[in-house]
Structure formats: C-alpha cells, structure tokens
Amino acid sequence: MAQCAALAKRFAGEVELVPITTKGDTDRSSLSQLGGTGVFVSALRDALLDGTVDVAVHSLKDLPTGEAEGIELAAVAKREDSRDALVARDGLRFAELPEGARVGTGSPRRAAQLRVARPDLEIVDIRGNVPTRIARALGDAETGEGADLDAVVLALAGLNRLGLERHATDLLDLIDFPTAPGQGALAVEIRAGDAAARKAVAKADHASTRAAADAERRVLAGLEAGCAAPLAAHAEVADGMLFLTATAYATDGSKRLSASHAYTLDGTSAAELAEAAADVAERAVAELMEAGAAELIADAR
Template sequence: MTLRVGTRGSALALAQTKALAARFSGEVEIVEITTRGDVDRGSLAEIGGTGVFTSALRDALLDDRVDVIVHSMKDLPTAPHPGIALAAVARREDARDALCARDGLGFDDLPEGAKVGTGSPRRAAQLRRVRPDLEVVDIRGNVETRLARAQGPDADLDAVVLALAGLTRLGRQDAVTEVLGLGRFPTAPAQGALAVEVRDGDDAARRAVAPTDHLVSRACADAERLVLAGLEAGCSAPIAASAQVDDGMLFLTATVYAADGSQHLTSSHAYTLDGQSARELGDAAMDVAGRAVRELVDAGAMDLDRA
C-alpha cells in the first residue's frame, strides 16, 4: 500500500512534508493541495486566519483523496475536527523568529522609522511594543517573496520577520541577520512543530506515521495551543506561548498583546515531572496551560483589544 500524503504546494510545505514523509513506514506519494490561504492575498486578520491553510487538506483527508496530511502545527485550529485524529507531532525545530534585514542589520540597529514587514498580528504587536518608532507593514506571500521585500534588488522594506524553522527547512539561514530572543519576541503557539493527521480509526496510517511522533514536542505544543483555546483565540491572534521541558519540569510562558502593542499581559507556570510518559506529559500540559489561562483572564486578557 502506498501512503498518500497531502500537503500544501508551497516550497516550504513541500520541503518539510517530504523530509518528514521520508521517515514514514512504507512507500509514500506526495499529493499537493491548494488551500484558501494559498490563493487569497488578503491579510490573515481580514480572511480569518483560523483554518485558511488547513481546511482544504482536511477535506481531502475525509474525502479519501489522501491518507495522511501534514501541517505547520501553528496553523491548526485548536478545536478537534470530527473524523480526524492527530497521529503525530514531529520533533520540533527551533521555534524562534528571525529578522531578515537589509545590509546585515540587527534589530536594534534598524534606523528610526524603519519599515518592517510581517503578516502575523502577534509579530506586529511585538514590534510595536518593543520599537514604537517602526513602521510595521502587513505582507503576504511565500518565503522567497517576503525575503525579496527586504533583501532583493527591488526591496521596499528594511526588514521582514519570519519563522526560523521555515528558513532552516528551506536552507535559507543565510538570510537571517538576527535570531530574535524569546524574552522580547516569544513565539506563536506550536511554532516550529509539524502535525500529522489521519482519519479517525485508520490504524494502518497511524502506524505508518508513528516513527515521527515526539512526545516532548507534542506536550509543549499542546500546552501552548491550550492557552489559545482557553483564551478563545484563533491561530492568528496576537498571543504568544512558549513551553519547554528542562531539568524534570515542563515550563510555560504565555503572553497576550493588544494589537497596537500598547499593552500586554504575561503568565508563567511550571509542572514537576516524575517521568516523560505520554500520559504524564499530557497532564502537565493541561495543568500549566489551565493555570496560565486563569491568571491571564483574571488580569484582564479578555478585555485587551486584540483585533
């Protein structure tokens, strides 16, 4: 049996899917699927970021046009989808954001009033919070298109901010002029992680992708996405969450921003682990996320203007 693996057709989606599919059991066939997010050039805020990169893939899976679908996990809606199961979360790449600027500039070296491009409301809010003098420009397009806005011969921006994981998977680390630290630029929930979904009850497909499941990456991504769910927010909301397992503990820090960067609220919690079984990691993710959400809500997170 050949495993049909569905993916978006962008260079990044194909690169990360092919690399992951090479670790599935048996023969695989890559099937390219066009999503709304690939053809609609509107901003994520305008077209409603939740599901725009995933719905068409899920439709193909449920219609039995493919057996497995691979997503950037940060694009997944947080609510479970009827008939679909999350079969694996691959070992996570470095989740941090990267500045790709003209002339090798770092973030603090950008001149006053510099134009910085991003399509992410979270990144836009962070840029405005840290450097209110910057002009944040909404951009869309594939990685090379966005890089060209700052580093191409016809560049019209001083810099763009992209996910380091995507640049790494495309072999474009050369474009990075600074990796942005989590202290000032915490990342999107599940950024850098890949999610593998199958039809609920398809045990053969689940077994085929099982070698790529990484329990710690799954737990960290789950903790971060539970923050999104608890705050009733979509994947394009100006919310950051970063979790990691270190020294026998699962740590989570979550931050909610006003869209203009004028306000933000942060909550950090930890859970002591006795081991790293799937059940314990899952319990830890739910515990830290639940405490972070309660603290953020009590502090007024739902009252921030996130639009």
C-alpha cells in the same frame, strides 16, 4: 516540501508526496481579515476525508485548536528552532534598524511585539509566500524589482524548511519575542480510526514536543483566540519539568500581559505529559483572564 520529504522517511511503508494549495497560500488578504482559523489546513483536511491522501502534514501553528470531525492528530514531529528571524537589508540586526525603518509582517502577534520593542518602527502588514516576503526587504534578483521595506520577520523554521536560512540577519530571542503556539513543529493528521495510517506515522511522534505544543494550544483555546490573535505561548520540557510562558498583547504595543508556570514531572509517560500540559495551561489561562487578557484579544478582532 523538503521538510515533508524528510518527515516522510520516518513513515513506515512507501510514501507518495501530494502537494496541495490552500486558501492561505493564495489569498493576499491580511491574516486578521482572513480570520486565520483553518485557512491553511481546510484543503488538506478535505483531501484527507475524501481519500485523496491518507496523511496530511501541517505547520502546527496553523492548526485550529477545536476537534475536526473524522480527523485524528496522529503525531507531532520534533520541533525545530521555534524563534522568529529578521531578514533585513544590508545585513542589519534588529537593534541596528534605523529609526522609522519599515518592517513587514503578516502576524498581529509579531506586529505587537515589534511595537513593544521598537515604538519608532513603522510596521507594515504584508502577505505572500516566504520568497515574496524576503524580496520585499532584499529585492528580487530575478525580476530586478527593488525592495520597499527595510526588513521582514519570518519563522526561522520556515526559512530552514525552504533552505533560505542564509537570509536571516538576526534571530529574535524568546524572552522578548515569544512565538505562536505550535511554531516550529509539524502536525501529522490521519482519518480517525485508520489504524494502518496511525501505525505508519507513529515513529514521527515526539513526546516532549507534543506535550509542549499541547500546553501552548490549550492557552489558545482557553482564551478563545484564533491563530491571528496577538498571543504568544512557548513551552518546553527540560530538567524534569514542563515550563510554559504565555503573553497577550494589545495590537498597538501599548500593553502586554504574561503568565509563567511549571509542572514537575515524575516521568515521561504520555499520560503524565498530557496532565502536565493541561495543568500549566489551565493556570496560565486563569492568570491571564484575571488580568484582562480576554479584553486585549477581543479588541484585536
């Protein structure tokens, strides 16, 4: 809510924050069983369409890639640090985790990456909100309940938004641990055609973040993968270029396929950024498909 409040300060006019609980917040089934797609956004979209709210704010990585009837993506807020963070007992860094350490994550992508990097680890599927997950590794001071894991892996942006970044004991680099499409960015949706709402949130839109996230999400769509797929995609605009790297994994960590592409920009207009995002994503998807990424993703379902 703190991050939403900070974002709301950029909106034009008076803002009332309306907390909404989604299925993804309450269902403790694994993300692969839930299916991932839409479980964190459906309730907010329903509230938007029925007029309960005029603007809905989501973690962009939770947003399905398909169009939603009657809804418009009006802004993509500037991305925070998109890396994943390790929260471990005794302040341990990733390389310091002992052989056989139990590491919790609810993400098939993170599970695959952990198995690639450290086949000796025991990966434990977990669910729950961020404080609950942290308590699995550090224990719960309020209840006195002890930890049952050695570490958990969470998005650093989520820790930052909740003021819990102090618990991170290591930050995982983007080379070995590229993140989920859209991770670290916020999506701002409105009812389609609502000009007043579009104008109110316009200043929250960050062009280069939108372009990077668009490229990442196009990979997700092109491979017909949901947000529960063992797929990573990270793009950024830097030095006059848009760079994209996408990686698909076998869930057991036995195989990974990567593709990296870049587009040289002549300027920073919305049209050119959109063209760049489409170009690099199309090339990455083609390369991954030719290498067999579709089979890896299908095997994970």
